[in-house]
Amino acid sequence: MTHLIAVYRQQLKTAIAEQLQYRAALVIWLIEVALGPAVSISVWSTVARNEGGEVNGYSPSGFAAYFIATMLVNYATQTWVFWEFSRRVREGEFSPLLLRPVHPIHADIAQHLAYKILMLPVIGLVTLILWLAFHAGFTPSTANLATFLPALLLAFALRFTLEWTLALLAFWLTQVNVINQLYVVVVLFLSGQLLPLSFLPAPLQAVTAWLPFQWMVAFPAQLLSTGLSAQAVVTGFLAQLIWLLLGLGLLSLTWRRGLKRYTAVGG
Amino acid sequence: MRTYLRLLWTFFRVSILGELAYRASFWLQIVESLIDLGTALAFVSVVFSYTRVLNGWSADELLTLIGVYFLIGGAINMIIMPGMNRLIEQVRQGTLDYVLTRPEDAQLLVSIQQIDMWKLLDVLLGMALLVGAMLWHGSLPGPLQLLAFALTLLAGAVIIYSFVLFLATLSFWYVRMENILVIFESMYEAGRWPVDIYPGWLRAILTFVVPVAFAVTVPAEALTARLTWLVLAGTLLLAALALLASRLFWRFAIRYYSGASA
Incomplete structure (x- = not known):
C-alpha cells in the first residue's frame, strides 16, 4: 500500500510538471468549459420564460444551478483515456508501460487527478462567473451536501x-474514434449533461434507469443543485456501488483478454 | 478574378487527389457529420417538445438556423481554417518565405492553400436542412428574401474570414497562435442558437468579439423574414470594413515579417 502511495506521489508530480508547460491550454479550456453550460442555461431559461416562468419544476435560476452543478460534476468525473488508447496501441507506446511493475491504470488515474487539481482554480472561477451571471439558485439540504463528496x-x-x-x-479495433464519438453523444444525453433527465421522452427515461450513465453525472449534480430525498440518495449510492463492481469485473476481464491480444500482435 | 478562381480550382483538385488515397476517411467523415447533425436535431426536438416558440423562433425557423450553422461552419472548416492553421505553421517554420516569393498575391495564396474537401459534406447537409425547413414551413421565401440571404451569407463568411485572418496574422508576433483558432471553433458552437436568447453580455461577445452572430443568426434572420434594412446595411458595411482592416493588417504584418528560415 505504501508502495502504491509512493507511485502516485511521483506520478502526480510528473503529470503536474508536464501540464504546467501548456498554460495556454488552461485558458482555452476555461472558455470551452464555461460556454456549454452558458448555452444550456440560456436555451432552457428562454423556454421557461416562454412557458410562464417554469418548465417541469425548473425556473431559470433552477436551470442555472442544475447546469453549473453538471459542469462541476462533469469536470470532476470526465476522462479522456479512450481518445489516447488507440494511439498507444497502434504506435506501441504500450510496451514500456507494461514493463513497469505497476498496473498502467494507476499512471492514468494519477494523470487525471493531476489535471483536475491544476484546473481547480479555473473551474472555481467559471463557477463564480456563471453563478453571478445567471443568478443560480441552489437548494440542497445539509444532508444532501454532506453526501455530495462521496457520491x-x-x-x-x-x-x-x-x-x-x-x-x-x-x-481489437484500429479505428475507435467513431465508437468514441457515439459514446460521447450517448453520455451527453443519458447522463443528464445536456438536460435534466426528467426532460427526456418517457421511453428514453425508462432506458436510462437500466444504464450506468445517470449515476456518473446526474445523481451528484442533483444532490448539489436541487437536492434529493433520503430514499433517492440511498438508491443512488446502491446503484453506483453495483455498477462500480460490475465495471471492475468487466475491466479485469477485458484487460486480461486484451493483453493476450496485444502480445499476439506485437510478437 | 479569373486567375484566382482557377487557382482555387487547382488547390481543390490537388486536395481531392491527395484525399482519394484515403477513402476510409470519407466514411468516417459521413458518420461524424451525421452524429453531429443528429445531436443538434435531437436537442432541438426535445426543446420544442416543451415550448412552441423559442423567443419568437418556431421549430422550422430554428431548423433554418441550424442549416445555416452547418453550411457556414462547413465552409469555414473546409477552406478558411485549414489554410490559416497552415499559415501559422509556415510562420513558425519559416516556410512562408516560399509563398511570398510566388507571383500571386500572398494573402490569397495562404487563404486557399489548404482545402479539407470532406467538410463539403457539412455544407451539403446544411443545404439539405435549409430545403427541408422550407418544405416544412410550406412556403418559399420571396426573391428579395433570397437576395438578402445570399448577401448576408456572403457578408457573414467575409466577416469570419477577416476575423480568422486577423488572428492568424498575429502569429507574425506571437508564435503559439493555433490555440486561438481552437477558441474560435468552440465559440462558434454557440451559434447553433439564435444569439437573441443569450443574455446581453454573452450576445455582445458573440456579436463583436467573436462575430458568430453575423455568420449564422443574421443570414437565418434574412431567410425567415425578420431582418430589418438597418441590420442588413450594417452587416454589409461591417463586412466591407472587416475585409479592408484585415487586408491592411496583413500588409502591415508582411512588412514586419523578416523570415525565420536559413
Missing part, C-alpha cells in the same frame, strides 16, 4: 472504470 468520488470511480474498459477496445 462524486463514486461517480468518478465508476466513470473511470467504464471509460478505461471502453478504451481497451483499441486492442
Whole structure:
C-alpha cells in the first residue's frame, strides 16, 4: 500500500510538471468549459420564460444551478483515456508501460487527478462567473451536501472504470474514434449533461434507469443543485456501488483478454 | 478574378487527389457529420417538445438556423481554417518565405492553400436542412428574401474570414497562435442558437468579439423574414470594413515579417 502511495506521489508530480508547460491550454479550456453550460442555461431559461416562468419544476435560476452543478460534476468525473488508447496501441507506446511493475491504470488515474487539481482554480472561477451571471439558485439540504463528496468520488470511480474498459477496445479495433464519438453523444444525453433527465421522452427515461450513465453525472449534480430525498440518495449510492463492481469485473476481464491480444500482435 | 478562381480550382483538385488515397476517411467523415447533425436535431426536438416558440423562433425557423450553422461552419472548416492553421505553421517554420516569393498575391495564396474537401459534406447537409425547413414551413421565401440571404451569407463568411485572418496574422508576433483558432471553433458552437436568447453580455461577445452572430443568426434572420434594412446595411458595411482592416493588417504584418528560415 505504501508502495502504491509512493507511485502516485511521483506520478502526480510528473503529470503536474508536464501540464504546467501548456498554460495556454488552461485558458482555452476555461472558455470551452464555461460556454456549454452558458448555452444550456440560456436555451432552457428562454423556454421557461416562454412557458410562464417554469418548465417541469425548473425556473431559470433552477436551470442555472442544475447546469453549473453538471459542469462541476462533469469536470470532476470526465476522462479522456479512450481518445489516447488507440494511439498507444497502434504506435506501441504500450510496451514500456507494461514493463513497469505497476498496473498502467494507476499512471492514468494519477494523470487525471493531476489535471483536475491544476484546473481547480479555473473551474472555481467559471463557477463564480456563471453563478453571478445567471443568478443560480441552489437548494440542497445539509444532508444532501454532506453526501455530495462521496457520491462524486463514486461517480468518478465508476466513470473511470467504464471509460478505461471502453478504451481497451483499441486492442481489437484500429479505428475507435467513431465508437468514441457515439459514446460521447450517448453520455451527453443519458447522463443528464445536456438536460435534466426528467426532460427526456418517457421511453428514453425508462432506458436510462437500466444504464450506468445517470449515476456518473446526474445523481451528484442533483444532490448539489436541487437536492434529493433520503430514499433517492440511498438508491443512488446502491446503484453506483453495483455498477462500480460490475465495471471492475468487466475491466479485469477485458484487460486480461486484451493483453493476450496485444502480445499476439506485437510478437 | 479569373486567375484566382482557377487557382482555387487547382488547390481543390490537388486536395481531392491527395484525399482519394484515403477513402476510409470519407466514411468516417459521413458518420461524424451525421452524429453531429443528429445531436443538434435531437436537442432541438426535445426543446420544442416543451415550448412552441423559442423567443419568437418556431421549430422550422430554428431548423433554418441550424442549416445555416452547418453550411457556414462547413465552409469555414473546409477552406478558411485549414489554410490559416497552415499559415501559422509556415510562420513558425519559416516556410512562408516560399509563398511570398510566388507571383500571386500572398494573402490569397495562404487563404486557399489548404482545402479539407470532406467538410463539403457539412455544407451539403446544411443545404439539405435549409430545403427541408422550407418544405416544412410550406412556403418559399420571396426573391428579395433570397437576395438578402445570399448577401448576408456572403457578408457573414467575409466577416469570419477577416476575423480568422486577423488572428492568424498575429502569429507574425506571437508564435503559439493555433490555440486561438481552437477558441474560435468552440465559440462558434454557440451559434447553433439564435444569439437573441443569450443574455446581453454573452450576445455582445458573440456579436463583436467573436462575430458568430453575423455568420449564422443574421443570414437565418434574412431567410425567415425578420431582418430589418438597418441590420442588413450594417452587416454589409461591417463586412466591407472587416475585409479592408484585415487586408491592411496583413500588409502591415508582411512588412514586419523578416523570415525565420536559413
